[in-house]
Amino acid sequence: MSDSQSNPGARAMDLIRKGIAAAEPGGAVSRAMAGVLSDPPAAGGRWQVIALGKAARAMAEAAQAALPAGTDVLVVTNAGNDTPLAGARVMRAGHPEPDDEGAAAAAEVIARLTATGPDDRVLALISGGGSAMLPAPAEGMTLADKQAVNKLLLGSGGDINEVNLIRQGLSRLKGGGWLRTSKAPITALILSDVPGDDLRVIASGPTVAPIGSRADAAALARRLGIWDRMPQIARDVLEQPRDAAALPAVKNLLIGSNALSVQAMVDAGAVAAPFGLEGDVQDCAERIWALAADLKPGQALALGGETTVRLTGDGMGGRNQELALRLALLADTRPVPWPWAFASVGTDGRDGPGDAAGGLVGPGTIAAIKAAGIDPDEALRRNDSTPTLKAGDALVMTGATGTNVADLAVLIRA
Numbered sequence: 001m002s003d004s005q006s007n008p009g010a011r012a013m014d015l016i017r018k019g020i021a022a023a024e025p026g027g028a029v030s031r032a033m034a035g036v037l038s039d040p041p042a043a044g045g046r047w048q049v050i051a052l053g054k055a056a057r058a059m060a061e062a063a064q065a066a067l068p069a070g071t072d073v074l075v076v077t078n079a080g081n082d083t084p085l086a087g088a089r090v091m092r093a094g095h096p097e098p099d100d101e102g103a104a105a106a107a108e109v110i111a112r113l114t115a116t117g118p119d120d121r122v123l124a125l126i127s128g129g130g131s132a133m134l135p136a137p138a139e140g141m142t143l144a145d146k147q148a149v150n151k152l153l154l155g156s157g158g159d160i161n162e163v164n165l166i167r168q169g170l171s172r173l174k175g176g177g178w179l180r181t182s183k184a185p186i187t188a189l190i191l192s193d194v195p196g197d198d199l200r201v202i203a204s205g206p207t208v209a210p211i212g213s214r215a216d217a218a219a220l221a222r223r224l225g226i227w228d229r230m231p232q233i234a235r236d237v238l239e240q241p242r243d244a245a246a247l248p249a250v251k252n253l254l255i256g257s258n259a260l261s262v263q264a265m266v267d268a269g270a271v272a273a274p275f276g277l278e279g280d281v282q283d284c285a286e287r288i289w290a291l292a293a294d295l296k297p298g299q300a301l302a303l304g305g306e307t308t309v310r311l312t313g314d315g316m317g318g319r320n321q322e323l324a325l326r327l328a329l330l331a332d333t334r335p336v337p338w339p340w341a342f343a344s345v346g347t348d349g350r351d352g353p354g355d356a357a358g359g360l361v362g363p364g365t366i367a368a369i370k371a372a373g374i375d376p377d378e379a380l381r382r383n384d385s386t387p388t389l390k391a392g393d394a395l396v397m398t399g400a401t402g403t404n405v406a407d408l409a410v411l412i413r414a
């Protein structure tokens, strides 16, 4: 009996682990360093390395190995990825809620960029999660205002392009803010966690021109239905045009992405699904389960991307867990006559505010949840997927992975 027949869940997780391994950021940075070093600081100048996001520490460590000893390195990352790195200052910053530590990190980034001169070179190492981790509120706004807007955005149903358009309008560092602050030329190595790999969107594009104008952001906030609940000062900021000065030249290089991780799962024997993890989480669950009937024995479908969840309650969960639970419910009402498994996991090892990385469900999951006395439909109305999957022994716990290229999922027939 093959592994997938005896344990499709184990095979699904094995494929996902291969996808995560392909996004290991250190190797990607090391490969890109020759290009970075071809434009060194001028005589008397120095390198200044600033790494931001969930993969920041691993990216910084790889860059450090290629740069002169004693190079200044700042790492801004979230709890779990913030282990010390010799020769670097590692600053922990809140995620997904911006916090005081993130505000202190933003002040440090501003100080380091401001202190550069034209003979220096800045190496920016950017990865997902960086938006929440670097709150630098625009003129007149406080951290509390940013926190209030962030909360509205995360529950708005807006996708990451939309969320980050609004974040950029309210920030001094997002949407090219590092370019406006630095006096030295910047090269950025960017690890993408967003569908389509738009560099303006990843970590809200600190080294890239913004996605749109503040007027675009205001119009979008109205469309998403959050405008009236935003703090007055945030609305005032979005009603003023941004500084129109042209941004300095920059080298922005994409070094890793979700698509490469899906390809690694395909190389390991899966078949790429005809669409990605995208759009509303329930719609996505339906589209995925509609493919189950045509799966061949042993076949695994690989998907990558990021769905959106519209919050209707204040439970504990995340988009991967919610996708897994919704798919398990669909499978319960429209069963297929063979064993199967579905896993959906955040490649960073954290799905939403809790510690779970995602969900791994199969034919017995809903029965196990109900046997534990939980009504899964009611739990979903409260977006309470974490305790619900836990009751069905269907949570995936990986711990922080040191990388972040959005989400990966596998549907497999035994």
Ligand SMILES: O=C(O)C(=O)CO
Pocket (backbone or CB within 6 Å): 127, 128, 129, 130, 131, 132, 160, 164, 193, 194, 201, 202, 203, 204
């Ligand atoms: O904006 C962010 O921080 C994201 O996670 C997307 O890159």
